[in-house]
Amino acid sequence: MLNSREGKRVPEVTFRTRQGNDWINVTTEDLFKGRSVVVFALPGAFTPTCSSTHLPRYNELAPVFRANGIDDIICLSVNDAFVMNAWAENQQAENIRFIPDGNGEFAAGMGMLVNKDELGFGARSWRYAMLVRDGVIEKMFIEPEEPGDPFKVSDADTMLKYINNAAQLPKRVTLFTKPGCPHCSRAKKLLGEAGYRFEEISLGGNGLSYSTLAAVTGAGTTPQVYIEGQRIGGADDLAEWLTRGA
CATH class of the missing domain: 3.40.30.10 (Glutaredoxin)
Known part of the structure; x- marks a missing residue:
């Protein structure tokens, strides 16, 4: 059972990120302290729904999110830093911060680590989105526990409507x-x-x-x-x- 953690603090985790040729440790405090942040978590980089819909729409709407008080948008997946960096370059998603949860520690702390052995993926994050203010989870949109890879509520438009239902969307x-x-x-x-x-x-x-x-x-x-x-x-x-x- 995947339960909402609204009202609770995000797990304290140190992420191993890669910037150029250097390993850089990034903590949850670095990401969330004193900031309003939207996080969307997904099963894996380069996977179909993640690449075609989930990530691109957040990247497209990032300026609107920022105009409505959001400091950062984070894409989180149980992948290593090299994979996440390659995906970021492939997607040209310059408005999104990619965070590798390589060991699944953050997903586990959120209660969102699931088994995808049947696909050969091993342990992965369930798909969800959340709004975090100063390290406290204000709102979560968790995909229903259905077979396959449901994508119904964690999209960028749903999150934006929660933040400001009257937000003006850019023309396509x-x-x-x-x-x-x-x-x-x-x-x-x-x-x-x-x-x-x-x-x-x-x-x-x-x-x-x-x-x-x-x-x-x-x-x-x-x-x-x-x-x-x-x-x-x-x-x-x-x-x-x-x-x-x-």
């Missing part, structure tokens, strides 16, 4: 580009100047071709800009859309 922006395209560079500059973060999908990578572009966008030129699922068009269309203040 996707940009189709190709290497060497000056209009694509202009579109990216326009988005950056307007304060929009965007996902860039570049032709020529991962098998993406003009056929892909045409099938998805109905257009054969780059860039193609989408905001909140709405096709804006090319760089000139984007400039006009931004001028209108849409």
